[in-house]
Amino acid sequence: MADIYDIVVIGGGAAGFTAGMYGARDRRHTLLIEKFAAGGQVLNCEHIENYPGFPDGVAGYSFGPMLQQQAMNMGLEMKMAEVQSLQLDGTLKVLQTDDGEVRAKTLIVATGSSFTTLNIPGEEEFLGNGVSHCASCDGAFFMDQPVAVIGGGDAALDEGLHLTQYASHVTILHRREELRACQLLQERAHSTEKISFRWNTVVRAIEGEGTVQHIQIEDVKTGERSQLEVSGVFPFLGLTPNTQFLNGLVPLDERGQILVDLCMRTATPGILAAGDARHASVRQLASSAGDGATAALTAIRYLQTNQWEG
Numbered sequence: 613m614a615d616i617y618d619i620v621v622i623g624g625g626a627a628g629f630t631a632g633m634y635g636a637r638d639r640r641h642t643l644l645i646e647k648f649a650a651g652g653q654v655l656n657c658e659h660i661e662n663y664p665g666f667p668d669g670v671a672g673y674s675f676g677p678m679l680q681q682q683a684m685n686m687g688l689e690m691k692m693a694e695v696q697s698l699q700l701d702g703t704l705k706v707l708q709t710d711d712g713e714v715r716a717k718t719l720i721v722a723t724g725s726s727f728t729t730l731n732i733p734g735e736e737e738f739l740g741n742g743v744s745h746c747a748s749c750d751g752a753f754f755m756d757q758p759v760a761v762i763g764g765g766d767a768a769l770d771e772g773l774h775l776t777q778y779a780s781h782v783t784i785l786h787r788r789e790e791l792r793a794c795q796l797l798q799e800r801a802h803s804t805e806k807i808s809f810r811w812n813t814v815v816r817a818i819e820g821e822g823t824v825q826h827i828q829i830e831d832v833k834t835g836e837r838s839q840l841e842v843s844g845v846f847p848f849l850g851l852t853p854n855t856q857f858l859n860g861l862v863p864l865d866e867r868g869q870i871l872v873d874l875c876m877r878t879a880t881p882g883i884l885a886a887g888d889a890r891h892a893s894v895r896q897l898a899s900s901a902g903d904g905a906t907a908a909l910t911a912i913r914y915l916q917t918n919q920w921e922g
C-alpha cells in the first residue's frame with residue numbers, strides 16, 4: 613500500500629511550492645507533484661519585476677528553482693509525474709499519476725492554467741523572446757516598438773490598452789469582424805490613437821532572427837497574405853485552467869476554474885485550490901503564493917480539527 617501523505621500539492625508553481633513549504637515547515641508529511649519543471653508558467657518570463665523581495669527583479673528560469681529549493685529545505689518531498697485522475701476512497705484522496713498512485717489526507721490543487729495556443733510556426737520558438745502572454749510583465753520590453761495583440765475578448769483589449777504605455781503602436785488582430793470584449797473596453801480601444809485593428813485576420817507564422825521581427829498574416833475572407841512588422845506578439849485567445857483531471861469531484865465555475873472560499877476550501881472536504889487554477893484569481897505570482905500559504909494553513913487546521921467549515 614502506498615504511503616498516505618498528510619498533504620499532497622499538485623503543481624510546482626508559486627502557489628504549489630508556497631503551499632508545500634508551509635506544509636513541510638509544519639512537519640506534515642507533504643508531497644508536491646509536478647509534471648514538467650519547477651516554476652510553472654513563470655519559467656517563460658524573462659524578468660519578474662513585481663514579486664516582492666527582489667528589488668532588481670529576477671529571471672523566471674531562476675525563480676522556479678529558488679522556490680523549489682526553499683520548500684525542499686523545509687522537508688518537502690517532490691515527485692515528477694503528471695496527475696491523471698482523482699478519486700475518493702472515504703476521506704482519502706487517491707491520485708493516479710503516470711508514475712503510480714498517491715494517497716493523501718488533504719489535497720491542494722495548484723495546477724495553474726495554460727494559454728490557448730495558436731499552433732503556428734515561431735510561437736514556441738519565440739516564447740519569452742518576443743512572444744508573451746503577459747503585457748503587464750513584458751510590455752516594458754517593447755518600449756517605442758510596434759507590437760501585435762491577437763484576440764478579440766476582454767483580455768486582448770485590456771492587455772492591448774496596457775501595451776500602449778510602452779509600444780509605439782499596437783495592432784489588434786481578430787479573426788472576426790466583431791469583438792467579444794465588453795463595450796467599455798471596445799470604446800477605450802477605439803478611441804486610443806495608438807491602437808488599430810485588423811479584422812478577419814489570422815496569424816500564420818511568427819518570424820525573426822533571435823527575436824520577433826515580423827508576422828505572416830492572412831485575411832480569412834479574401835485569402836490575401838501579407839507581412840506585418842512587429843517586435844512583440846501577445847496572443848490572448850483565452851486561458852484554460854488545468855483542472856480536467858478532477859473528474860467532477862470538485863465544483864468548477866463555467867470557465868473550469870475551481871470554486872473556493874476565502875480559505876481556499878472547495879466544497880469537497882480536504883480538497884483546496886490555490887493560484888491561477890482557482891476561481892477569481894488575479895493571476896499573479898504574489899497572489900498565487902498568498903493562496904498557497906492560505907491553502908496550506910487551512911489544510912493543516914483541517915488535519916488538526918477534522919472540521920471543514922470555518
Ligand SMILES: Cc1cc2nc3c(=O)[nH]c(=O)nc-3n(C[C@H](O)[C@H](O)[C@H](O)COP(=O)(O)OP(=O)(O)OC[C@H]3O[C@@H](n4cnc5c(N)ncnc54)[C@H](O)[C@@H]3O)c2cc1C
Pocket residue numbers: 622623624625626627628645646647648649650651652653654656657659660661662663693694695696722723724725744745746748749854857886887888889894895896897898900
Ligand atoms: C510569460 C508569462 C510571464 C509572466 N510574468 C509574470 C510576472 O512578471 N509577474 C507576475 O506576478 N506574474 C506573471 N505571470 C503570471 C504568473 O506566472 C502566474 O500568475 C503564476 O505562475 C500562477 O502560479 P500557479 O502556481 O498558480 O500556477 P503555474 O505557475 O501555472 O504552475 C502550475 C504548475 O502545475 C503543473 N501542472 C499542471 N497540471 C498538472 C498535472 N496534472 N500534474 C502535475 N503537474 C501539473 C504545471 O506544469 C505547472 O508547473 C506571467 C505569466 C506568463 C505566462
